[in-house]
Amino acid sequence: MSSPFGAYQSEIYLRGLAGQVPAFTTDTARLEDAARGRMEPGPFGYVAGGAGSGATVRANREAFDRWRLMPRMLTGATDRELGTTVLGTAMPAPVLLAPVGAQSILHPDGELATARAAAALGLTMVLSTAASNTIEDVAAAGADGSRWFQLYWPNDDDVTISLLQRAKSAGFTVLVVTLDTWTLAWRPADLDHSYLPFLRGIGTAIPFSDPAFLAGLEKTPEEDPQSAILRWVPMFTGTDKRWDRLPFLREHWSGPIVLKGIQHARDARRAVDSGVDGIIVSNHGGRQVDGAVGALDVLPEIAAAVGDRLTVLFDSGIRTGADVVKALSLGAKAVLVGRPYAYGLAMDGESGVRHALRSILADFDLTMGLSGHRTLADLSPDTLRRT
Ligand code: FNR
Numbered sequence: 568m569s570s571p572f573g574a575y576q577s578e579i580y581l582r583g584l585a586g587q588v589p590a591f592t593t594d595t596a597r598l599e600d601a602a603r604g605r606m607e608p609g610p611f612g613y614v615a616g617g618a619g620s621g622a623t624v625r626a627n628r629e630a631f632d633r634w635r636l637m638p639r640m641l642t643g644a645t646d647r648e649l650g651t652t653v654l655g656t657a658m659p660a661p662v663l664l665a666p667v668g669a670q671s672i673l674h675p676d677g678e679l680a681t682a683r684a685a686a687a688l689g690l691t692m693v694l695s696t697a698a699s700n701t702i703e704d705v706a707a708a709g710a711d712g713s714r715w716f717q718l719y720w721p722n723d724d725d726v727t728i729s730l731l732q733r734a735k736s737a738g739f740t741v742l743v744v745t746l747d748t749w750t751l752a753w754r755p756a757d758l759d760h761s762y763l764p765f766l767r768g769i770g771t772a773i774p775f776s777d778p779a780f781l782a783g784l785e786k787t788p789e790e791d792p793q794s795a796i797l798r799w800v801p802m803f804t805g806t807d808k809r810w811d812r813l814p815f816l817r818e819h820w821s822g823p824i825v826l827k828g829i830q831h832a833r834d835a836r837r838a839v840d841s842g843v844d845g846i847i848v849s850n851h852g853g854r855q856v857d858g859a860v861g862a863l864d865v866l867p868e869i870a871a872a873v874g875d876r877l878t879v880l881f882d883s884g885i886r887t888g889a890d891v892v893k894a895l896s897l898g899a900k901a902v903l904v905g906r907p908y909a910y911g912l913a914m915d916g917e918s919g920v921r922h923a924l925r926s927i928l929a930d931f932d933l934t935m936g937l938s939g940h941r942t943l944a945d946l947s948p949d950t951l952r953r954t
Pocket of ligand 1: 666696849884906
């Protein structure tokens with residue numbers, strides 16, 4: 568089946584004939600500006616903010632700007648085939664929803680709205696451990712949609728095992744282990760508002776509904792929120808792990824395992840040696856290490872270092888269709904999108920997530936065609952020029 572995504576363009580123009588315009592901009596590189604005036608300062612800062620001076624957030628975008636597409640003509644790119652299969656998951660386009668925690672600060676429906684939007688588009692949602700809804704409720708909202716589970720690795724093996732079992736039973740097929748956020752960075756946007764959702768019991772629904780987590784409490788989190796939060800903090804923050812702990816996850820998770828937050832070719836090789844199935848080249852959207860290299864800048868060397876020995880995915884800074892083309896051309900098998908859909912959720916709930924994602928996908932589809940690429944296999948470093 569050829570790609571349907573570009574059709575969103577005609578849908579928007581046709582609705583215009585009935586006097587309708589999109590609920591917010593189709594310029595997906597400008598969603599932050601659009602959302603700024605429509606969100607409370609705390610939640611806005613939580614989404615937009617980065618580590619320290621924001622240099623890594625900026626570096627992520629600058630890295631994309633250094634690469635330019637080299638369009639080709641007369642290639643018969645009328646009907647595009649953008650579908651792919653990643654780690655056993657079939658996708659209509661190589662785009663996933665990145666794990667974003669505490670989504671109820673953005674919209675009352677939180678992750679449930681996101682799961683419904685992802686399922687409606689056939690896209691894969693990666694559910695965060697720091698969600699504001701339970702694993703089971705998000706799975707039910709996503710119905711037949713494909714889903715992966717992101718683990719913030721607890722400092723308690725019983726809780727870890729329990730979370731993995733719950734995710735497996737609820738139909739999550741791939742485990743994404745986030746390595747770069749074992750403790751929170753210095754984030755001025757949140758510090759200036761003294762705003763951290765988790766300390767308010769937001770983004771804790773998964774552990775707070777977990778039998779192994781609850782076993783360590785005398786009273787339920789509803790009866791005694793303070794004690795539950797005090798158990799949560801040291802379990803999810805403050806302790807870094809080492810490579811030799813990875814076999815523990817393999818022992819308790821039978822599906823593919825992906826390491827999120829790889830930024831160095833040496834770590835990528837180490838990931839190959841450790842036998843995981845994939846990596847996400849990512850710096851957490853610039854939220855963890857200030858002054859770090861732009862994620863796209865390290866993608867080519869990492870892709871070269873691992874070859875086809877594991878699946879390379881990418882996030883951090885994807886805003887437009889051209890960005891997707893660039894990351895795929897430089898070696899990613901698929902990309903994850905974070906902030907754009909989070910702003911969509913904040914501005915218009917489930918339809919906002921759909922609008923933000925459909926805009927990126929339509930732009931991607933049209934950019935593929937107009938630059939002369941019919942399939943994902945047509946993309947290579949030769950598609951681009953570094954400026
Ligand atoms: C994140 N990210 C994230 N990652 C993760 O593994 N677990 C999580 O709970 C969260 N939570 C989260 C909240 C918010 C508000 C943002 C913006 C990001 C990181 C996310 O998965 C992804 O790596 C980045 O968002 C990608 O960068 P862009 O697309 O936002 O530039």
